[in-house]
Amino acid sequence: MDMPRIVGAGLVVIGAGIGIGKIGGSAMEAIARQPEATGKIQTAMLIAAALIEGIGFAALFAVAE
Secondary structure: OOHHHHHHHHHHHHHHHHHHHHHHHHHHHHHHHOHHHHHHHHHHHHHHHHHHHHHHHHHHHHHHO
């Protein structure tokens, strides 16, 4: 693997981590404000995190080729 691809892969991982972290933090704030909506918030959070992780994997596979 050449250097630009390695840097690209690192940026993908960092971006996905930041995105999932923001989702988790926002979900915790939402749950603190409305504890009765915990189930709906967690479901939406998990779906969004899975989508971000999937996009991250796809980008890593694209970089690895």
